[in-house]
Amino acid sequence: DTGVSQNPRHKITKRGQNVTFRCDPISEHNRLYWYRQTLGQGPEFLTYFQNEAQLEKSRLLSDRFSAERPKGSFSTLEIQRTEQGDSAMYLCASSLEGQNQPQHFGDGTRLSIL
Amino acid sequence: GEDVEQSLFLSVREGDSSVINCTYTDSSSTYLYWYKQEPGAGLQLLTYIFSNMDMKQDQRLTVLLNKKDKHLSLRIADTQTGDSAIYFCAERPGGYNKLIFGAGTRLAVHP
Numbered sequence: 001d002t003g004v005s006q007n008p009r010h011k012i013t014k015r016g017q018n019v020t021f022r023c024d025p026i027s028e029h030n031r032l033y034w035y036r037q038t039l040g041q042g043p044e045f046l047t048y049f050q051n052e053a054q055l056e057k058s059r060l061l062s063d064r065f066s067a068e069r070p071k072g073s074f075s076t077l078e079i080q081r082t083e084q085g086d087s088a089m090y091l092c093a094s095s096l097e098g099q100n101q102p103q104h105f106g107d108g109t110r111l112s113i114l
Numbered sequence: 115g116e117d118v119e120q121s122l123f124l125s126v127r128e129g130d131s132s133v134i135n136c137t138y139t140d141s142s143s144t145y146l147y148w149y150k151q152e153p154g155a156g157l158q159l160l161t162y163i164f165s166n167m168d169m170k171q172d173q174r175l176t177v178l179l180n181k182k183d184k185h186l187s188l189r190i191a192d193t194q195t196g197d198s199a200i201y202f203c204a205e206r207p208g209g210y211n212k213l214i215f216g217a218g219t220r221l222a223v224h225p
């Protein structure tokens with residue numbers, strides 16, 4: 001499978017716990033994006049990387065959220081002290097560099113906060 | 115501001131054509147996209163169009179872009195039950211790498 005891979009597919013945790021999600025992009029893609037999708041809505045942009053550099057962050061990305069892409073390949077998204085409102089699908093996408101390069105999405109990690 | 119709007123629901127008979135509409139607000143948008151999402155899955159890229167084009171056809175899919183009115187449509191010919199899903203329109207504002215999505219149109223295909 002050469003698509004974008006996300007793990008885990010589902011995560012259930014208690015409020016206040018920390019969670020970490022992983023995304024493996026398509027191998028030759030140097031851009032990687034994180035989005036959040038709540039029920040009945042379209043995805044909302046959180047942040048993106050070009051190689052290992054985090055180039056843009058949304059105002060949605062509070063200080064409890066941190067994303068890394070240390071070697072320019074896979075990325076992790078960590079949420080500290082989770083809250084009920086963090087329950088959502090977290091989607092990762094990747095693309096080649098260039099305005100005409102489309103973003104390809106993984107199947108997401110669904111986070112449920114008890 | 116950045117806003118993408120879509121009608122929420124469309125019901126069609128199997129074999130008919132489906133037309134899903136979208137309006138966007140950012141006139142600097144360079145590319146516009148259609149994605150498909152099935153239950154519990156991520157987004158599948160269907161097609162996209164550059165803002166200096168007014169039509170793009172790809173097998174059963176036809177995208178029409180009216181840049182003056184900031185209106186985008188996706189036509190699916192010979193709609194099948196496997197086309198039942200949520201369809202998202204997205205714009206890529208000029209100078210940005212993020213996508214702005216609409217809330218999605220749920221397409222239901224019935225016999």
